[in-house]
Amino acid sequence: MADGSVIQEKALRTFCETVLTKLGVPPQDAYVTTDVLVLADLRGIGSHGVARLQRYVTGLKEGYIKPTDHSTIVRETKATALFDGGQSLGQVVGKKAMELAIKKAKETAVGVVTVRNSNHYGIAGYYALMALDHDLIGMSMTNAAPLVVPTFGRTAILGTNPIAITAPTSKETPFVFDMATATVPRGKVEVYNRQGKAMPKGYAVDETGADSTDPARVLNALAKRLGGGLLPLGGAGEEFGGHKGYGLALMVDVLSGVLPGAATGLQVYGDEKRPDVGHFFLAIDPAAFRPLDEFKSDMDRIARELKDSPKAAGQERIYVAGEKSFARMAKYRTEGIPLGPKVVENLQQIGAELGVAWPGA
Amino acid sequence: MADGSVIQEKALRTFCETVLTKLGVPPQDAYVTTDVLVLADLRGIGSHGVARLQRYVTGLKEGYIKPTDHSTIVRETKATALFDGGQSLGQVVGKKAMELAIKKAKETAVGVVTVRNSNHYGIAGYYALMALDHDLIGMSMTNAAPLVVPTFGRTAILGTNPIAITAPTSKETPFVFDMATATVPRGKVEVYNRQGKAMPKGYAVDETGADSTDPARVLNALAKRLGGGLLPLGGAGEEFGGHKGYGLALMVDVLSGVLPGAATGLQVYGDEKRPDVGHFFLAIDPAAFRPLDEFKSDMDRIARELKDSPKAAGQERIYVAGEKSFARMAKYRTEGIPLGPKVVENLQQIGAELGVAWPGA
Numbered sequence: 001m002a003d004g005s006v007i008q009e010k011a012l013r014t015f016c017e018t019v020l021t022k023l024g025v026p027p028q029d030a031y032v033t034t035d036v037l038v039l040a041d042l043r044g045i046g047s048h049g050v051a052r053l054q055r056y057v058t059g060l061k062e063g064y065i066k067p068t069d070h071s072t073i074v075r076e077t078k079a080t081a082l083f084d085g086g087q088s089l090g091q092v093v094g095k096k097a098m099e100l101a102i103k104k105a106k107e108t109a110v111g112v113v114t115v116r117n118s119n120h121y122g123i124a125g126y127y128a129l130m131a132l133d134h135d136l137i138g139m140s141m142t143n144a145a146p147l148v149v150p151t152f153g154r155t156a157i158l159g160t161n162p163i164a165i166t167a168p169t170s171k172e173t174p175f176v177f178d179m180a181t182a183t184v185p186r187g188k189v190e191v192y193n194r195q196g197k198a199m200p201k202g203y204a205v206d207e208t209g210a211d212s213t214d215p216a217r218v219l220n221a222l223a224k225r226l227g228g229g230l231l232p233l234g235g236a237g238e239e240f241g242g243h244k245g246y247g248l249a250l251m252v253d254v255l256s257g258v259l260p261g262a263a264t265g266l267q268v269y270g271d272e273k274r275p276d277v278g279h280f281f282l283a284i285d286p287a288a289f290r291p292l293d294e295f296k297s298d299m300d301r302i303a304r305e306l307k308d309s310p311k312a313a314g315q316e317r318i319y320v321a322g323e324k325s326f327a328r329m330a331k332y333r334t335e336g337i338p339l340g341p342k343v344v345e346n347l348q349q350i351g352a353e354l355g356v357a358w359p360g361a
Numbered sequence: 362m363a364d365g366s367v368i369q370e371k372a373l374r375t376f377c378e379t380v381l382t383k384l385g386v387p388p389q390d391a392y393v394t395t396d397v398l399v400l401a402d403l404r405g406i407g408s409h410g411v412a413r414l415q416r417y418v419t420g421l422k423e424g425y426i427k428p429t430d431h432s433t434i435v436r437e438t439k440a441t442a443l444f445d446g447g448q449s450l451g452q453v454v455g456k457k458a459m460e461l462a463i464k465k466a467k468e469t470a471v472g473v474v475t476v477r478n479s480n481h482y483g484i485a486g487y488y489a490l491m492a493l494d495h496d497l498i499g500m501s502m503t504n505a506a507p508l509v510v511p512t513f514g515r516t517a518i519l520g521t522n523p524i525a526i527t528a529p530t531s532k533e534t535p536f537v538f539d540m541a542t543a544t545v546p547r548g549k550v551e552v553y554n555r556q557g558k559a560m561p562k563g564y565a566v567d568e569t570g571a572d573s574t575d576p577a578r579v580l581n582a583l584a585k586r587l588g589g590g591l592l593p594l595g596g597a598g599e600e601f602g603g604h605k606g607y608g609l610a611l612m613v614d615v616l617s618g619v620l621p622g623a624a625t626g627l628q629v630y631g632d633e634k635r636p637d638v639g640h641f642f643l644a645i646d647p648a649a650f651r652p653l654d655e656f657k658s659d660m661d662r663i664a665r666e667l668k669d670s671p672k673a674a675g676q677e678r679i680y681v682a683g684e685k686s687f688a689r690m691a692k693y694r695t696e697g698i699p700l701g702p703k704v705v706e707n708l709q710q711i712g713a714e715l716g717v718a719w720p721g722a
Contacts, residue, residue, distance in 0.1 A: 151679065154674070289621055
């Protein structure tokens with residue numbers, strides 16, 4: 001990162017927490033929100049890390065994100081619950097909801113908790129990861145602002161709607177799978193645009209719905225709301241399974257939008273004063289099915305079987321979901337977190353406006 | 362289907378049921394097994410329809426599929442259960458397990474039932490569809506014989522591990538999403554091979570792990586166990602999200618293989634005398650979260666929003682998962698089910714051996 005900065009985790013956390021508390025967020029909620037953002041950076045999902053602090057700052061300033069926790073439990077059974085997020089910080093509500101799903105899984109073997117009327121909650125993986133501390137299988141999904149075009153369409157209706165799932169292991173790295181249901185994130189299209197390069201087909205469509213190699217055209221169409229957007233996993237049409245990625249994105253909207261009664265499709269962020277994002281959390285206790293140590297050692301076995309299997313010519317390693325992120329986390333915790341120049345500039349500006357010193361300065 | 366046949370649903374059912382009962386399957390279990398197979402044909406998933414009857418006939422003859430139901434509940438809580446399939450017919454055990462998940466969802470809002478020591482259970486969608494009759498969200502997954510190569514690998518370790526989910530609607534066609542986690546089924550590679558055509562990249566790798574356009578080479582490598590296999594959804598490497606399809610396939614093996622303690626990865630069908638296939642079933646009661654009619658009308662709304670959105674140039678229609686299959690089912694129920702010549706020939710042979718008249722003869 002030649003022209004960015006490397007910031008130590010602790011200093012970055014203090015900065016973000018101070019910014020949030022200046023905007024009226026109580027310390028414990030500032031801690032949680034920061035924890036989710038910084039974990040994204042540590043795990044290499046920079047697009048969902050502190051680079052997004054501005055969004056939360058804007059939301060808090062404009063009032064569509066409430067600084068204090070207004071969430072309430074609307075309905076509850078032994079195995080399920082529905083939260084109204086009360087337009088609180090998505091991370092704060094998300095963590096509470098996953099904690100409840102975990103509690104229910106410990107008591108009832110399964111917990112399903114959904115949330116309506118929330119805000120952007122950061123990386124889906126954060127909440128699924130929480131289950132690992134309790135030796136549970138964890139799952140989380142959320143809907144998001146429309147950015148993905150359905151198969152044969154030319155307007156973004158669905159979000160990049162991620163699916164995250166984790167499962168504990170014994171000796172191997174835990175299974176931590178966190179995928180957006182689009183082929184690539186918007187940030188990838190922006191990288192091609194900045195570099196002035198043509199994109200591969202399969203990433204995005206332009207305003208006519210054509211599979212486009214022109215990142216500038218796609219971004220312009222999106223910005224001017226002319227149409228176009230990201231393609232679901234599998235790309236355009238059905239030849240490479242694009243209808244499967246589209247179906248997965250819709251599945252996420254059903255479970256995290258329709259099930260809790262949150263906004264769905266175009267309605268997510270459709271009302272600027274009330275984004276009404278929805279989340280879905282699931283925890284399952286493997287010990288309800290078989291002895292935990294057997295579950296964990298079989299998780300090890302399948303991981304080793306995949307990793308030890310023969311590599312494609314030219315490849316040296318097969319990964320199991322989560323391994324790259326844990327390795328990156330260990331590295332960044334020691335060496336500091338690399339941030340791009342634009343991110344640093346924006347954070348410095350946020351700090352200057354609120355009177356919070358940037359640690360790198 | 363110029364050189365195949367069109368068979369009426371009822372006659373096809375009678376034929377399959379008679380074949381199964383001749384092999385010692387009780388009438389009610391022959392009905393269930395046939396019901397799953399014929400539904401696959403009706404919904405246009407011919408690869409999993411009566412074309413697979415031979416597999417079950419072989420399994421029953423060789424003894425690794427038990428003709429009578431040997432399944433037992435091994436563990437049970439209010440919201441969960443584990444079945445040992447007792448090497449019974451996968452369809453028979455699968456239906457029982459999903460029925461229990463549905464019962465639990467009605468009583469406890471959520472039901473998770475897993476199965477170990479089972480056989481191939483047909484289409485995952487069948488079990489998820491069962492939830493619709495009860496106004497529940499239904500989900501089903503299964504692992505399968507190794508056919509999919511992990512990202513950067515060159516040996517098939519995972520099955521095409523499908524994910525099926527359904528959700529009820531009010532006026533619109535129910536959401537019925539049933540996807541394999543490979544880009545295309547093996548049958549698609551076989552079609553290219555029969556036609557002597559090159560495949561698009563992104564479908565399969567050869568024995569060196571290279572993204573191959575040569576269907577004969579891939580099929581030969583698979584047949585001789587030299588390596589190679591189908592690519593996960595998203596294709597080779599990570600450029601188009603192949604690691605996401607790989608992660609989904611592994612997720613399915615974790616939930617349907619590791620969780621019940623069934624075989625996983627290479628062990629599925631690793632022992633010819635005990636395939637040890639695993640299944641996962643989930644039912645969720647939307648009414649535990651919000652009034653059912655509101656859930657259903659919001660399902661309608663998101664379906665309409667997608668379908669009514671502008672089409673890509675040259676396209677006339679946007680589908681929601683399930684629509685094509687329900688339309689095909691209506692058509693085939695009226696006009697009969699088209700079967701290819703090889704399928705008919707094989708069924709006739711099965712019938713001749715067991716003294717069951719082929720209805721088309």
